[in-house]
Amino acid sequence: MPDVTSATELLLCGGTGDLGGRIAARLAEHGIAFRALVRPTSDNTRLESLGAELSVGNLIDRASLDRAMGGIRTVVTTANSMTSALAGDRSGSLAAVDVGGNENLIRAAEAAGVQRFVFVSSAGMTDLMVGLSPFLAAKRQTEQTLRGSRLRAVLVQPGPFQETWTSPETGIWPDKRRAVVFGRGRSPSSDVAMDDVAEACVRLATMADPPEAIQLGGPEELTRHQVIDVFERAYGGRFRRFSVPRAVLRAGAQTLRRRRPELASVLGIALVRDLEGARVPPAALRQLGIEPRPMSEHITQMAQAARGAASQAAGPGSPAGGPPISL
Numbered sequence: 001m002p003d004v005t006s007a008t009e010l011l012l013c014g015g016t017g018d019l020g021g022r023i024a025a026r027l028a029e030h031g032i033a034f035r036a037l038v039r040p041t042s043d044n045t046r047l048e049s050l051g052a053e054l055s056v057g058n059l060i061d062r063a064s065l066d067r068a069m070g071g072i073r074t075v076v077t078t079a080n081s082m083t084s085a086l087a088g089d090r091s092g093s094l095a096a097v098d099v100g101g102n103e104n105l106i107r108a109a110e111a112a113g114v115q116r117f118v119f120v121s122s123a124g125m126t127d128l129m130v131g132l133s134p135f136l137a138a139k140r141q142t143e144q145t146l147r148g149s150r151l152r153a154v155l156v157q158p159g160p161f162q163e164t165w166t167s168p169e170t171g172i173w174p175d176k177r178r179a180v181v182f183g184r185g186r187s188p189s190s191d192v193a194m195d196d197v198a199e200a201c202v203r204l205a206t207m208a209d210p211p212e213a214i215q216l217g218g219p220e221e222l223t224r225h226q227v228i229d230v231f232e233r234a235y236g237g238r239f240r241r242f243s244v245p246r247a248v249l250r251a252g253a254q255t256l257r258r259r260r261p262e263l264a265s266v267l268g269i270a271l272v273r274d275l276e277g278a279r280v281p282p283a284a285l286r287q288l289g290i291e292p293r294p295m296s297e298h299i300t301q302m303a304q305a306a307r308g309a310a311s312q313a314a315g316p317g318s319p320a321g322g323p324p325i326s327l
């Protein structure tokens with residue numbers, strides 16, 4: 001790993017999240033000391049076991065961010081309100097956290113003389129996408145604030161995450177052999193593995209001369225129908241496919257925009273992915289020395305893990321594990 005001192009000079013915001021947690025684990029693996037901004041309600045068990053220094057705060061509380069910045073030279077942030085908001089948490093709105101909170105973080109970093117600010121944003125922020133997704137509109141606004149700041153900005157723009165878009169939250173239930181198709185399901189998408197994005201974030205935070213913006217995509221281009229085909233082969237059996245028409249996605253994104261902007265964002269993102277696809281090249285990951293993992297490998301591993309769990313539950317000698325899966 002490149003030049004990083006042993007003192008805690010890196011602040012990670014969002015370290016209790018899914019991607020954020022993977023970044024935290026990699027920082028620890030590489031022996032990079034870091035401080036983590038955590039909310040009073042966060043579950044910090046994993047961060048504590050990794051040896052992170054904790055600083056209690058909140059993106060919507062500027063004073064807490066000023067406190068967290070002491071001695072910090074690099075900020076890495078994945079923090080966002082989507083997961084909490086989708087789970088019904090009303091303590092921080094998308095506008096307060098993803099617009100105002102990110103601006104607070106940028107201003108606190110500037111005031112503390114931070115040198116580098118790695119912001120996990122998103123690829124594919126076309127005008128149509130930003131118009132239909134308040135969440136991605138907030139990302140674009142934060143990118144603009146960062147570009148106009150005194151900080152050295154590193155805008156990380158990943159494609160859709162493999163783990164997110166193969167989960168029940170986005171309509172795939174392998175155990176029930178069911179899957180939702182958003183719109184027609186025929187546009188290609190090069191979804192990226194979260195572990196590859198996490199490793200890229202660590203390299204971008206620590207390398208000598210990082211790019212100002214970088215797009216991170218996976219190596220395979222698959223449509224939603226092709227993703228479900230891979231599930232069928234990996235799990236052995238047909239999946240029932242439920243289609244949500246484009247008109248329904250559009251109406252939902254527009255109607256819920258004010259009242260439930262996080263839900264409107266999910267519908268808007270699903271619609272625009274179906275209309276425009278989400279092709280993000282894997283070249284930049286390779287330039288960072290990371291060989292991007294294919295989506296089909298991720299699905300195969302899911303199926304293998306499910307068979308392993310089923311065979312364990314059934315006890316020794318059970319045939320539930322089945323033969324190894326090949327695609």
Ligand SMILES: NC(=O)c1ccc[n+]([C@@H]2O[C@H](COP(=O)([O-])OP(=O)(O)OC[C@H]3O[C@@H](n4cnc5c(N)ncnc54)[C@H](OP(=O)(O)O)[C@@H]3O)[C@@H](O)[C@H]2O)c1
Nearest residue numbers: 014016017018019020039042058059079080083160161164
């Ligand atoms: N999913 C995709 O397909 C995709 C594609 C491209 C980019 N991205 C981006 O990748 C990132 C995903 O990160 P993730 O998986 O780690 O997200 P996550 O699992 O939803 O975690 C969100 C994190 O933000 C923290 N947080 C929420 N509100 C906060 C506040 N007011 N102040 C401080 N911290 C707060 C949470 O803390 P608590 O533990 O206290 O709740 C948690 O650590 C996001 O920036 C997302 O936009 C996602």
